Structure formats: C-alpha cells, structure tokens
Amino acid sequence: MLSEFQETLLQSVKAYQSTQLVKNKYENVLQHLDSGIMLFDCDGVLTFINVQMAKLLEMPRQSLIGCNLLQLLRHPHLNQFKKRKILRIYRETIFHRKKYHELIDEYGRHWLITVTYGDQMDGDFLLSVKDVSDFKRIEQTAYQNDKLAMLGKISAAIAHEIRNPLTAIRGFIQLLRPHLMQLGKDEYARIILTEIDRANDIIHEFLNSSKPSAPQKSTVNVSSLLKEVVLLTESEALMKGCQMILHEPSEELLVSIDVKQIKQVLLNIIKNAMDAIAEVGGDHQGVIDIRAEKEGKSVCISIQDNGGGMDKGLLSRLFDPFFTTKEKGTGLGLSVSYRIIRNHRGNISVDSLKGAGTIFTISLPLVS
Ligand SMILES: Nc1ncnc2c1ncn2[C@@H]1O[C@H](COP(=O)(O)OP(=O)(O)O)[C@@H](O)[C@H]1O
Ligand SMILES: [Mg+2]
Known part of the structure; x- marks a missing residue:
C-alpha cells in the first residue's frame, strides 16, 4: 500500500514525464x-x-x-x-x-x-x-507574361503607325523616280526604295514573332537546324574573332517547330554571345559552344559563350522587354525569344558567371 505522500509523488513524476513527452514532441516538430x-x-x-x-x-x-x-x-x-x-x-x-x-x-x-x-x-x-524561391519564380513568370502581353500591344501599335508613313514615302519616291532619272540620280531612288522595303520587312518579322499567334509548325531535325544556324553566323563570328563549335547530337532528334521563329531565337542568342565576347576585347579568344542533347521527352539545345558574363541583378532582368545594356541594343531579342519558346511549349533558361561566360539552354518537346 502506498502512503498518501508516495501517491502524490508518483502522480507528480508521471505528470512531469508526460509534460516532458509533449515538450519533446513539440521540440521535435520545430526541429x-x-x-x-x-x-x-x-x-x-x-x-x-x-x-x-x-x-x-x-x-x-x-x-x-x-x-x-x-x-x-x-x-x-x-x-x-x-x-x-x-x-x-x-x-x-x-x-x-x-x-x-x-x-x-x-x-x-x-x-x-x-x-x-x-x-x-x-x-x-x-x-x-x-x-520562397518557388513562389518568386511563379510571381516573376506572371509579371513577365504581363509585360510581354503589353509588348505585343505596343509593337502592333508602333508597326501600324510606322507602316503608314512608309507607304506614303514609298509612293512619292516612285512618283519622283522619272524626275530623278532625268537628273541621273536614279540610284538614289533605288536605294531609298530598297531601304523602305527592308524597314517594312523588319516590322513584318518583328510583328510575326511578337504576336501571340500559334507557330506554323513543321517537323525538322535538330541537327540540320543547328548546322544551318551555324552556317548563317559563322562568317560574322570569324570576323569578330569567335570560334563556333557545334557538337552534333549522336541520335536523330525531331522537333515540331516554326523554323523561322526558332531560327530567330537561336540567332538572337548567338548574336548576344558574340556581343558579350566582343565586349571583353583584348586578344581574348572567343568560343561559342553549341550542343543538343536528348533529355527525357525533350531536346536541350545549349549555347555557351566565354564572354563577359552577367551578375545576378542583370540576370533577373534579362527577359524584360526593352532591357538592354548596349548602346545600340533594343532589349527585345530575349523577350521575343522567350515568347517564341513558350509558344512552342518549351523552356528557356540561363546561367551566367560574371567574368566567365554564359550558357543559354532551350528545351523543346520532341516529336514522339
Ligand atoms: N550571352 C550574354 N552574355 C552577357 N550578357 C548578355 C548575353 N545575352 C544577353 N545579355 C544581356 O542581356 C541584355 C538583353 O539582351 P537582348 O534582349 O538580346 O537585347 P539587346 O541584345 O538588344 O541588348 C543585353 O543587353 C545584355 O546585357
Ligand atoms: Mg540581343
């Protein structure tokens, strides 16, 4: 038989033990x-x-x-x-x-x-x-999409406004052409007309790619697409002292894409890489490394340069419309590229280290 004192003591010990258990449990949760x-x-x-x-x-x-x-x-x-x-x-x-x-x-x-x-x-x-990295990413994507929607509207309005005066100028130059010919200045008229046509083409191209229209898709081989892009840029790269290296994929990779739009994306990124290399200056040997690899049901196309690279602040604004660090830049290349890739249900990401270089990775769904 326990004395009253022992009973009270036992109850206190039990109460202490159960408090300890609850405390440990909560501490474990917090831990x-x-x-x-x-x-x-x-x-x-x-x-x-x-x-x-x-x-x-x-x-x-x-x-x-x-x-x-x-x-x-x-x-x-x-x-x-x-x-x-x-x-x-x-x-x-x-x-x-x-x-x-x-x-x-x-x-x-x-x-x-x-x-x-x-x-x-x-x-x-x-x-x-x-x-909160995941929330930030979602927030930034939503912000990005808003800005891009705005860009679409602005560009349509600008194109409309610019096209009209261009048409008027083109018409009047054609009317003036016989008079210029008499003066022996037909060459001037020819140059003006070709330049106006070029300006019209640029507007057309730009509107085509920034419009949220569905891409005109055809099935192409990634390897031949990349070869074509390298061919288009190689001479400019050589002039700027950059070496272009294409690592062809070991297997046939087929994608269903709007060839014109995806080519524009690749050209934008390669052009940026050349600019970044040229900015380093001196006798820096520039290298642009292009490769494509299969990753699950997608192809990852990466374009790596050993240019000046970017810091974190710059990286976060990269895809913003009109963001540029170049004197003659438009800041539209990457925002348009982003939209094109998203329209293709793909993804575009970038990794960069200030002073070391940059790698852009584009993933596109493979044709199954
Ligand atoms: N490969 C790269 N290396 C370093 N900076 C880059 C690279 N690609 C893009 N950038 C930066 O991103 C900015 C935006 O690029 P982009 O949208 O193509 O516009 P733009 O080329 O007209 O400036 C550039 O001004 C540059 O500062
Ligand atoms: Mg650019």
Missing part, C-alpha cells in the same frame, strides 16, 4: 520544420535553433546555442557573405523595425525572413526563415 527557426532570449542569447536554420548557416547547431549576436558574427564557421546578410537583417529588423525582410543567398535562392517579438513572445525574439 524538423522546413523553415529555419532561431529564438533569442531578452538578453540576446540564442536559446534555440532548429536543424534547417543550422543547415542554412552551414554551421554546427550545438556550437551556436548560448551565443549572443556578437559571438555568432565572430564564429569561425560563419562565412563573410552570411555575416553581411545577418548584419543586414539585424539593421532592417531592429533599427528599421521591419517585420519582414527578403534576401537572395549566394546560391540564388530567395528567402523570406520574419521576426516576431514583443509581449506575445515574453521578451524573446523569434526569427524564422522560409525558402
């Missing part, structure tokens, strides 16, 4: 949450950090518990990049009292930082970090 979590007490000492947060910081979890911010910043395992980001978060949340902060890490992932403090936290300071 394995997909968001990173850090909890600082009112003295600024780190009292809790979960697995994901330690992974993000690339630091051993146990060595961080008990550190204050200063000790954390001086931690031998913390790299410079993260140190700068932590200081930035500190400034934004403590000085500017912002509850949310977004940042891009060294691997190009987007993170949403949320801080919670005040009465509800008993003086503690909770910092959580969530990977």
Whole structure:
C-alpha cells in the first residue's frame, strides 16, 4: 500500500514525464520544420535553433546555442557573405523595425525572413526563415507574361503607325523616280526604295514573332537546324574573332517547330554571345559552344559563350522587354525569344558567371 505522500509523488513524476513527452514532441516538430527557426532570449542569447536554420548557416547547431549576436558574427564557421546578410537583417529588423525582410543567398535562392517579438513572445525574439524561391519564380513568370502581353500591344501599335508613313514615302519616291532619272540620280531612288522595303520587312518579322499567334509548325531535325544556324553566323563570328563549335547530337532528334521563329531565337542568342565576347576585347579568344542533347521527352539545345558574363541583378532582368545594356541594343531579342519558346511549349533558361561566360539552354518537346 502506498502512503498518501508516495501517491502524490508518483502522480507528480508521471505528470512531469508526460509534460516532458509533449515538450519533446513539440521540440521535435520545430526541429524538423522546413523553415529555419532561431529564438533569442531578452538578453540576446540564442536559446534555440532548429536543424534547417543550422543547415542554412552551414554551421554546427550545438556550437551556436548560448551565443549572443556578437559571438555568432565572430564564429569561425560563419562565412563573410552570411555575416553581411545577418548584419543586414539585424539593421532592417531592429533599427528599421521591419517585420519582414527578403534576401537572395549566394546560391540564388530567395528567402523570406520574419521576426516576431514583443509581449506575445515574453521578451524573446523569434526569427524564422522560409525558402520562397518557388513562389518568386511563379510571381516573376506572371509579371513577365504581363509585360510581354503589353509588348505585343505596343509593337502592333508602333508597326501600324510606322507602316503608314512608309507607304506614303514609298509612293512619292516612285512618283519622283522619272524626275530623278532625268537628273541621273536614279540610284538614289533605288536605294531609298530598297531601304523602305527592308524597314517594312523588319516590322513584318518583328510583328510575326511578337504576336501571340500559334507557330506554323513543321517537323525538322535538330541537327540540320543547328548546322544551318551555324552556317548563317559563322562568317560574322570569324570576323569578330569567335570560334563556333557545334557538337552534333549522336541520335536523330525531331522537333515540331516554326523554323523561322526558332531560327530567330537561336540567332538572337548567338548574336548576344558574340556581343558579350566582343565586349571583353583584348586578344581574348572567343568560343561559342553549341550542343543538343536528348533529355527525357525533350531536346536541350545549349549555347555557351566565354564572354563577359552577367551578375545576378542583370540576370533577373534579362527577359524584360526593352532591357538592354548596349548602346545600340533594343532589349527585345530575349523577350521575343522567350515568347517564341513558350509558344512552342518549351523552356528557356540561363546561367551566367560574371567574368566567365554564359550558357543559354532551350528545351523543346520532341516529336514522339
Ligand atoms: N550571352 C550574354 N552574355 C552577357 N550578357 C548578355 C548575353 N545575352 C544577353 N545579355 C544581356 O542581356 C541584355 C538583353 O539582351 P537582348 O534582349 O538580346 O537585347 P539587346 O541584345 O538588344 O541588348 C543585353 O543587353 C545584355 O546585357
Ligand atoms: Mg540581343
């Protein structure tokens, strides 16, 4: 028979054990949450950090518990990049009292930082970090599509406005032609007419590719398409001191595409590669590497250059209509290319390293 005291003691032990079990369970949940979590007490000492947060910081979890911010910043395992980001978060949340902060890490992932403090936290300071890269990608695509729809409307309006005066000029030059002939200046009339026709062709081409119309598809072999594109650009590349290397696919790859449109995309990208190589200048030997490979039910066409490359800021604006860094650029090449590839139910992606070069990858569905 247990005494009353022993009974009370046993109940207390049981209650303590069950509280511990619940505590462990919740701690386990927090530890394995997909968001990173850090909890600082009112003295600024780190009292809790979960697995994901330690992974993000690339630091051993146990060595961080008990550190204050200063000790954390001086931690031998913390790299410079993260140190700068932590200081930035500190400034934004403590000085500017912002509850949310977004940042891009060294691997190009987007993170949403949320801080919670005040009465509800008993003086503690909770910092959580969530990977929002997927949401950002969707947001950017939606934004991109909006801009492209706008571009379609603007270009149609511009083309309409430019075509009319061109037609008038063409008509009057034809009327003037006999008089110019009498003056021995027929050559001038001929040049004006060819140049007007060329301007009309450019507008026509541009409208064709920027219009969201369905592509006029035919089945072609990727290898012959690439050979043709290389043939078209090789002489210009040679003049600019670039070597073009085509790695032909080992098997026959068939795609159903609007040949004119896809050629335009490839030419745009190759032209950009030549520009990027020319920008490096000096006696830099430019190389443009083109290859096609089968990847599941698609073909991946990659165009790699060893030009100047781009930084992250530039990369994020690359496909924006009218975005250009060139004095004589239009900033339309890539936005039009993006639309064409999307119209073909394909994808276009880019990877670049400042000072090293750039690789564009286009994937298109294979004919099954
Ligand atoms: N291969 C590349 N290497 C470096 N920068 C590039 C490359 N391709 C494109 N870019 C950058 O993207 C911008 C937009 O390209 P694009 O849409 O073709 O317009 P444009 O060539 O008229 O400037 C360029 O101005 C350039 O800064
Ligand atoms: Mg271009």
